[in-house]
Amino acid sequence: xxxxxxxxxxxxxxxxxxxxxxxxxxxxxxxxxxxxxxxxxxxxxxxxxxxxxxxxxxxxxxxxxxxxxxxxxxxxxxxxxxxxxxxxxxxxxxxxxxxxxxxxxxxxxxxxxxxxxxxxxxxxxxxxxxxxxxxxxxxxxxxxxxxxxxxxxxxxxxxxxxxxxxxxxxxxxxxxxxxxxxxxxxxxxxxxxxxxxxxxxxxxxxxxxxxxxxxxxxxxxxxxxxxxxxxxxxxxxxxxxxxxxxxxxxxxxxxxxxxxxxxxxxxxxxxxxxxxxxxxxxxxxxxxxxxxxxxxxxxxxxxxxxxxxx
Numbered sequence: 628x629x630x631x632x633x634x635x636x637x638x639x640x641x642x643x644x645x646x647x648x649x650x651x652x653x654x655x656x657x658x659x660x661x662x663x664x665x666x667x668x669x670x671x672x673x674x675x676x677x678x679x680x681x682x683x684x685x686x687x688x689x690x691x692x693x694x695x696x697x698x699x700x701x702x703x704x705x706x707x708x709x710x711x712x713x714x715x716x717x718x719x720x721x722x723x724x725x726x727x728x729x730x731x732x733x734x735x736x737x738x739x740x741x742x743x744x745x746x747x748x749x750x751x752x753x754x755x756x757x758x759x760x761x762x763x764x765x766x767x768x769x770x771x772x773x774x775x776x777x778x779x780x781x782x783x784x785x786x787x788x789x790x791x792x793x794x795x796x797x798x799x800x801x802x803x804x805x806x807x808x809x810x811x812x813x814x815x816x817x818x819x820x821x822x823x824x825x826x827x828x829x830x831x832x833x834x835x836x837x838x839x840x841x842x843x844x845x846x847x848x849x850x851x852x853x854x855x856x857x858x859x860x861x862x863x864x865x866x867x868x869x870x871x872x873x874x875x876x877x878x879x880x881x882x883x884x885x886x887x888x889x890x891x892x893x894x895x896x897x898x899x900x901x902x903x904x905x906x907x908x909x910x911x912x913x914x915x916x917x918x919x920x921x922x923x924x925x926x927x928x929x930x931x932x933x934x935x936x937x
Contacts (some may be wrong), residue, residue: 631782634675640800642667642935643707645698646716646807646928649884650674654705654923657932663814663912664933670705672697672918681718681828683779684753688786691793698794701922714800714934716806716927719827722779722803724834724844726748728771741776741908743774748935751778759784765840777839779800800931805832805844808883810930811911813839819878820870820901822890824858824925825886833861835869835877843869852884855894862898870899881906 645654653671653890656738657664674697678690688694693860733739744755753759758812784801791798805825812821815837820842823834831854834844843865847857864910866896880895880903882888888905896902906916913929915922 628685640931641712641935642711643702643710643712644714644716644800644802644807644928644932646925647679647718648804648924648930649718649862650810651924652700653681653920653928655925655929655932656705656707657929657935660912660914662705662909662914665821665914665930666708667924668705668931669709669920669925670701671924672701672704675769676901681720683720683723683783686786687718687783687914688790691790694790698796699788702794711795711797713791713796713798714802714928714931715787715798716804716807716931717779717792717801717848719804719832720829721787722777723751723846724778724803724806724832724841725778726765726841726844727774728768729777730771731771732772744774745891747776749779750838753780755858757781760931764929766838768842773881777806779803787818790842800934802931803832804927804933805834807927808881809834809836809841810933811913811926812836812879812881812906814912814933815879815906816908817904819874819875819903821879821881821906822877822895824882824884824886826854827884830854830857831886833858835865838849849916851885857896857927858891859898862895866899876901877903879903879906881911 642657643662652679655669656667658667678693678879720776758783759779759781763775765775809823827831830847830849832846849857882891
């Protein structure tokens with residue numbers, strides 16, 4: 628079991644999950660299938676304008692009453708209204724993920740907290756006391772201890788927790804959307820590193836996983852016309868700082884959202900001299916035949932739901 632698969636899994640995660648993707652709210656109930664996973668049920672609702680404004684620093688929920696109605700109606704439409712235990716994929720911009728490497732091993736928990744908080748504050752530009760920080764130690768690289776850290780502003784997370792509590796939900800697993808989506812990278816059996824590009828209204832998140840664990844993750848705040856340049860710089864950093872320790876290089880690419888796959892592939896190939904193959908549903912073990920809902924709308928929620936079988 629990889630560290631990403633263990634992430635915040637006490638108690639074990641349920642097979643029911645929900646997720647926010649831009650203007651949509653989706654719920655899924657996943658089941659095991661012969662080749663991987665299939666939907667037992669699902670539903671998706673377009674959010675009315677103005678009720679939710681994803682932000683890392685500012686309040687997200689503008690109309691709690693309307694959003695609560697959306698949550699209840701979507702669960703009802705999927706036949707999951709009586710479910711109480713849920714995982715939730717939050718809007719990507721609401722929370723950020725970091726892979727933090729330590730130059731030396733801390734002598735104890737207090738020193739570890741101090742070092743991680745100092746590094747987080749440098750990146751986030753906000754006091755650690757204002758943040759909800761979740762962390763998981765992952766495999767070392769180059770002899771350095773590493774941690775996967777998820778950071779969100781405490782006041783923002785409290786809004787979501789209060790909302791789901793009002794719906795009668797127990798949300799044991801609240802993660803940014805890209806960490807749910809990244810779970811699918813681990814279900815591809817081909818050797819090599821795998822990349823996720825997850826597009827949102829403010830830009831995109833890029834994440835590279837190795838053996839089911841993130842080795843590099845970055846949040847890009849940019850206009851659509853700047854995405855290819857941002858991705859090229861990210862791929863150069865990967866090539867120069869991370870890729871050297873794996874012989875097979877970057878072999879798989881999953882693009883979710885409004886980013887042309889060929890444009891993304893060109894930016895990556897130009898930087899890394901590799902041509903990762905597209906990761907499709909069949910290779911990822913997700914059976915979605917004849918469903919009106921698109922994979923990109925439920926990939927985050929469904930990825931969290933797969934934790935139930937880890």
